[in-house]
Amino acid sequence: MSNLSSRLLQRLDDVVRVPSVSSTAPELDMSNQGIIDYLAEQFANLGFSCEIVPCKQAGKVNLIASRGTGPGGLVMAGHTDTVPFDKELWSVDPFCLTEKDNRLYGLGITDMKGFFPVVMSAIEALDAKAFKQPLIILATADEETSMEGARTIAELGRPRARAAVIGEPTGLKPVMAHKGMMMDEIRLLGQSGHSSDPRLGNNAMEAMHAVISDLMRYREELKSRYQSSLFDIPYPTLNLGSIHGGDNPNRICGHCNLQFDMRLMPGMHLEEVRADIRKRVHTIVDPLGIEFEHAVLFNGVPAFFAEENSELLETAESLTGHAGISVGFGTEGPFLQQLGMDTIIMGPGNIDQAHQPDEYVSMDMLEPAIDVMQKLIVKYCEPS
DSSP states (O other): OOOHHHHHHHHHHHHSSSBBBBSSSSSTOOHHHHHHHHHHHHHHTTOEEEEEEEEEETTEEEEEESSSSOOOOOOOEEEEEEEOOOOOOOOOOTTTTEETTTEEEOOOOOOOHHHHHHHHHHHHHHSSBBBBBBBBEESSSOOTTTOOHHHHHHTTTTOOEEEEEEOSSSSOEEEEEEEEEEEEEEEEEEEEOOOOOGGGGGGGGHHHHHHHHHHHHHHHHHHHOOOOOTTOOSSOEEEEEEEOOOOOTTBBBOOOEEEEEEEOOTOOOOOHHHHHHHHHHHHHHHGGOOOEEEEEEEEEEEEEEEOOOOOHHHHHHHHSSSEEESSSSOOOOHHHHHOOOOOEOOOEEEEETSSSSTTEGGGGGHHHHHHHHHHHHHHOOBBB
16 A cells, blocks of 8 residues: 555545647647646645736646745746647556556556646645745646747746756756757659650659758768767757658649658757758759758757756756756756756656656655755745
8 A cells, every 4th residue: 555645645545637738739738727727726725826827729727836036036937738648558548556566557647747746745744834935836738749838938037036947757866957959841843744754844752852962961960060969869869750742753843841850959940940941952952943841740848958057957966866867858948947047857756757658757756856855945936
């Protein structure tokens, strides 16, 4: 049987039971209003002032819950959405907390709705005390798809505090760096015609062949320009993921589309990379009389690197006994860092469990997480 508190288990069950799937497929996408309303109620009961901040997309909302005032303080942040799921691949109900073999199962239990009950448990022992500096809980929408929630918050310029912890599943190891990410599409339009006479058309696939060759040269240029031993793959990557063109072997290919993704190193900027690619493609296709359209599939998230001599990173390393690590997945960290906060990513659970059937968190990771989060609150919010 679990030795975790019944209140913690109940709250974990509560957050799992409220569906909040975000997806680029409209038929799967849903609002996160329900889970935001639940969190607002819970944090209000813990003495927080709660503000619900809508995104541009209907049904997508964020929560800023604050307790205490002052120029310093701490933000504890997480996203409230989950990825879609294949129910037939789950051995348990995705929307019901299931305890088995010292694990807690449920959709979002690790990535990352389960972080909020952990924070509530950390706060409760301090509940009767006033904070000399603010503790701010930030719960966002659509991290798994567009990151619109974090973008909305960044555009507002708040919340602001001295430091911010994003509770993504890192095995309770502080993350000091991750790569950026973008997904784009190159669309070329030529002229179809009978394949027996190339003069009748303008082959978009042949033009794309030249574009792909140049993208591969560009990839090598970036690889030589940006290197960091912090990452297992110590250079930026460009993956040619999907290509579609033409409609028949005996017709000149009139259109061809290429989708690709890039993982950017710290120091690389999304719009600069996109501008480079657009310029290179135009240089190739314009003389050929091929029309070119550049489509953004995912706006992207910048690379993240903790600030130099980060006090928060040093504190987290001391509390956990783990040196700062680098990871391959993207987070909302850059958006909070843009607001001027000393930011790291650290939370319970393992990223290997994210986006998987039978997602779970190991129960023995929760109490240490509560302890670490409580000590961070004490340091940065100074409860009296």
